[in-house]
Amino acid sequence: MGTVILLLFGILILLVCLQVPIAIALAASSLLVVLIEGSVPLTLFIQTSFSSMDSFPLIAIPFFILAGDIMSRGGMAKRLVEFIQSMVGSLTGSLGIITIIASFIFAAISGSGAATVASIGAILIPYMLKSGYAPGYAASIAASAGGLGPIVPPSIVFILYGVMSGTSISDLFIAGIMPGILVAVSLLIVNYLICKREGYGTVNHRVFAETAATFEEKQKVSFWKALNEAKWALLAPVLILGGIYGGIVTPTEAAVVAVVYSLIICTFFYREINLKNFLEIFLQSARTSGSILIFVSAASFFGQVLSIERIPQFLADTISGWTTNPLIILLLINIFLLIVGMFMETIAAVLIFVPLLLPIVLALGIDPIHFGMIVCLNLSLGLITPPLGINLFIGSNIANISFEKALRYVVPIFGALLVVLFIITYIPSITLFLPKLIGG
Structure with a gap:
């Protein structure tokens, strides 16, 4: 057993x-082990x-990605920011x-962390730079707020986890609401403390007087006018998540609804995309979706090899030989996943x-x-x-700085x-409260 594990993960x-x-690495390592065994x-x-x-x-994944791309290009992100x-x-x-708030809302539309950073960050990072941040x-802060994408429903990561584990995707979406809010609140607190220490206000720094004046004029736009402009964007997560939680549509059907809705709003109401943009948007979504689904295919075979070789059972027996305390085991899993997340893309880590x-x-019993x-x-x-x-990396590229210079604020x-x-981790009721309440 130990030889198979070393061989499989060593090749990978x-x-x-x-x-x-x-x-390719997942498929190749699995095939080589199968050939050798x-x-x-x-x-x-x-x-x-x-x-x-x-x-x-799985059909929900390409549709949610397409909906996020359409909404990003079609003006929804911009109107959320202005509201x-x-x-x-x-x-x-x-x-x-x-x-942070715009990222939270947009994450409830796109389901993707990278898409959230690229959309919201592209709008707000330049404003922050010109305002003295x-x-x-x-x-x-843009990169961290984009991290809400995998947590706030409808998360693409939740869909993949649900498929891999056999867990209800709708329940996972519901469960993500409270943790998502908790993450957003923690980011708001950190943002306040850092901005208070550094003296960041709105955009009233003299060195950027001209830009600040322009932005302050935009801030004077009435709440009701901004709400009227953003109403279709704000309705999107209500329509998507409300349909799922209300039992009207499945998560997969909700993804299709999101695409149709975003096409109608961005084409006929906001009028920021047209037929010329469609091909580029569809190609971008197809590239993203294709890479994810190839991951799923290779990782499924990898998981099948793991199961046949009884590696999960071997790992479980090994860990239980160290300790049977669930609190300690969860701590070890947290440390392991934090290390994995530093070196491996999120979707690949979930699938493996x-x-x-x-x-x-x-x-x-967890x-x-x-x-x-x-x-x-x-x-x-x-x-x-x-x-x-x-x-x-995405945030640093938008801010035009090196990756290393952003690390000071990441800590x-x-x-x-x-x-x-x-x-x-240690208060499961935060996660399970809403699924139990809604599920009865």
Whole structure:
């Protein structure tokens, strides 16, 4: 057993270090183990890859990605920002507040952390820079707020976890509401403390007087006018999530509704996209969706090999030999996932490690919905931590600074999110309260 584990993960790590795409590395390491062991026919690869794609819930992923791309290009993100701006006014660190709240709402539309940073950050990071905010802080707060994408429903990561674990995706969406709010509140507190210390107000710094005056004029736009402009954008998460929670549509059907809704609003009401834009938007969504689904196919075969070789059971027996205390085991899993998130893309980590870790926590009596939230929150922290830190890379590129310069401000933000992680881990009622309440 130990030899198989070393062989499987040794080949995988070697291929990743050689910069082989992770999906190919997963499939190749699995195939090599199957060839060496000789206990499984190679036709299993084709069968497993095909059956993993033949999943109704997975259809939601390309549709939610397409809806997010349409809404981002079609003006919804911009109008959300202007609406929140009309409410925040001149509060300390108001641009940071706008970034966090707008990211929270947009995450409830797109379901993607990277898409949230790219959309909201592209609008607000330049404003923060011109208003005297440190570039490192502007990049860090936008990247961290984008981390709400995997937590706030409808999260693409939740869909994948639900498929891999057999857990209700609707219940996972409901469970993500309270943790998402808790993360957003923690970011707001950190934003206030840092902006108070650094002296960041709105945009009244003299060195940017001309830009500040322009932005302040925009802030004077009445709340009601901004609400009228943003009403269609604000209705999107209500329509999507309300349909799911009300039992009107499944998560997959809700994704299709999101696409149709976004096309109608952005084409006929906001009029910011037209037929010329459609091809580019569809191609971008297809590239993103295709890469994710190739991951799913390869990871399903990898998981099948793990199951056949009884590696999850071996790992569970090994850990239980160290300790049977669920609190300590959850601590070890948290540490492990935090390290994984630093080096591996979120979707790949879910697909690889959920089949390994889920049997361990189920044996301890831990609710799979609660565990799903632990996994997603852990891996969302990886979006802002080096060396991978994809959200931080996006934010840094928008702010036109090096990745390293943003790290100074990431430390207090990461600390606050770490506190939230341990609260979610050891107080499961925060996650399970709404699913139990709505589910009766």
